[in-house]
Amino acid sequence: MHNKAMRTLEFHKIKEQLLTFASSSIGKEKAQQLEPSVDFQEVVKWQEETDEAAKAFRLRGNVPLGGIFDIRPHAKRAQIGGMLSPGELMEISSTIRAGRVLERFIAELIEDGHELPLIAEYMNAFSPQQDLQKLINNAISENGEVMDSASEKLRALRNQLRTNEARVREKLESMIRSSNAQKMLSDAIITIRNDRFVIPVKQEYRSSYGGIIHDQSSSGQTLFIEPQVIVQLNNVLQETRVLEQQEIERILIELSAAVGEHTHELLQNVKILAHIDFMFAKAKYAKKLKASKPLLNNEGRVKLFKAKHPLIPPDVVVANDIFLGEDFTTIVITGPNTGGKTVTLKTIGLCTLMAQAGLQIPAIDGSEAAVFRSVYADIGDEQSIEQSLSTFSSHMVNIVDILKQMDHDSLVLFDELGAGTDPQEGAALAISILDEVYKRGARVIATTHYPELKAYGYNRQGVINASVEFDIETLSPTYRLLIGVPGRSNAFEISKRLGLNESVIENARGYIGADTNKVENMIASLEESRKQAEEDREEANDYLKQSEKLHKDLQKQIMEYYDEKDSMIDKAAREASEIVEKAKREAEEVISELRKLALEKNAEVKEHELIEARRRIEESAPAVKKSKKAAVKAEKREWQPGDEVKVITFGQKGHIVEKVSSDEWQVQIGIMKMKVKESDLLFIKSEKPKETKHLATVRGKDYHVSLELDLRGERFETALSRVEKYIDDALLAGYPRVSIIHGKGTGALRQGVQEYLRNHRSVKKIRFGEAGEGGTGVTVVEFK
Known part of the structure; x- marks a missing residue:
């Protein structure tokens, strides 16, 4: 890639912004080295990595990337036999721990059913090094100090140090509390010089304590003396400190050797963590820009x-x-x-x-x-x-x-x-x-x-x-x-708007060639035509979208109507069959009883018994309920545009738009207009006079809600907002199910929409559309 072009286009500023989103120094280093690739497959992979990171970041809102250090110099020095400091060992332990936390985080996402193949591939190559982390943590504290528990010998030496220090302090405290101390000492305190305990003695009383002079004040009036009586105690204390330091160095060398044995794995882990941090930095930067995967x-x-x-x-x-x-x-x-x-x-x-x-x-x-x-x-x-x-x-x-x-x-x-x-x-x-x-x-x-x-x-x-x-x-x-x-x-137009004399402008126009004027006039005409064409196109697109939605809605409603009709016919047939069968059984029982009576009495059946039997047969016949729907006669009234009416044939409410003929009116139902005869209209109410103040509109059950929501081309946040509002409208409209078109694309929008729907209290079930419904580019939602 041409370096000068990147400088000219200020690509370095993009990298500077990207740096702020990296969580570690190794992630920042990776971002600083970012260069565009000319390899198509490599660019495709990089984009997929960023998209996966953006998906994980969107699902959890945060990614655990804290505690990662650049431990490459430590690991390489340990590999060649160098001794690492406690702080360096602690950074190695922290980096191992951070990698294991990140590994668990990615594993949980995958267990929840989210596909992150590229990130998973990186984390599969990560070496946990749990034993090395445990070995370091048992010896080094979080503050970077070697702990007493690092070895039994170190614990014993430090116990001995504390005991000896207590003896020295006890001896010195008895000296500074004596009756002569206030006169001979500059201050009644115990201090340390050259790692040995001393007291501040006035110059003139130096011989009263004997011992060793380690320092003096800037004025020379105070000497810091180690009294003769504690010289031996201080010597023992110093010897113990030397032994402690030797044991600490032995422990650090041992831990450094353990690190050196795993240098290759640690360097590989650093490489993986740097790349993962870099991937998530790109994802966070994309969120800040409201960017999308191209x-x-x-x-x-x-x-x-x-x-x-x-x-x-x-x-x-x-x-x-x-x-x-x-x-x-x-x-x-x-x-x-x-x-x-x-x-x-x-x-x-x-x-x-x-x-x-x-x-x-x-x-x-x-x-x-x-x-x-x-x-x-x-x-x-x-x-x-x-x-x-x-x-x-x-x-x-x-x-x-x-x-x-x-x-x-x-x-x-x-x-x-x-x-x-x-x-x-x-x-x-x-x-x-x-x-x-x-x-x-x-x-x-x-x-x-x-x-x-x-x-x-x-x-x-x-x-x-x-x-x-x-x-x-x-x-x-x-x-x-x-x-x-x-x-x-636009020089002439601007000058005119700013108040330049018209005659001056016309004079200037005369100096311009005819060809130039023609070109300018042509461009002006093109601009005007373009603006008008854009307005017409937008208006036409609105009508087209409304028509397409209405057409789809009507088709779905007709299909649902016929499905419901067939279902009701089948149900009625089954019920009628059951009723007829029941009637037959009742008739058979009546005839059987008549025969039984005739045989038992050996005589003709009495008239009243026949009447009773006939009554039972009649009662066994199925009762047919008459339809409650009766013809509704149109009222004789003066219809007016704006009247709210009900179209009897369709059972839908609408508003009268205008009169078409002597007995026909144009009625608008939702966004659809149709001609309806007066005899098919039922008056509901007249149009209310318009109020001067605009009141908030509440959408009722008659508000037209589409059976489909098209989210293609929308940003992720905007799409989820539209889904939330659309589900509420569909529930108010009483729809049993609706379709949400999100397209196939990268799958990010589909995943986000389905995550939202699964957690919605009113959603019973969701599924992908069938082959004729749009396949995986459509999610069908069924309500409870």
């Missing part, structure tokens, strides 16, 4: 949706859609300064470098990035008031270097191409340079002031004009990139 290709195709410059504060940055490499390979952005042309160049350049470095890009889901063999950028000070020959020369040196090295697998960014020299010569050079880059098949975006390049985009296949929108009303750029529309000069 789709990757090695065909030079770039599609960035709502892309933002990562180094511009989020409250002022403007998102843009940028496309390159499919229908066209060259974009020429024209227009005045301060409009955002250079920001657009840097946005696509930085997004490309970030994607090839395994970083997620500041654009929404579905964006696509290409893996280029090289990225070149000639971006100078686009806000310079004076561009001298030296500036032109500097640009040309860069351009010459770029033309020597670039090929078909390159992304080239030119800012103010051809600027800094005679306009005609500069424009000619710019066109020639663009032709050369285009012939070699590279992807190129160039910005320029020259009006001649506006025609360049019209005359070359694979080349398109673009501009950055400028609002004449506010006299400021909107920073919106307009692909397909060349930039135009």
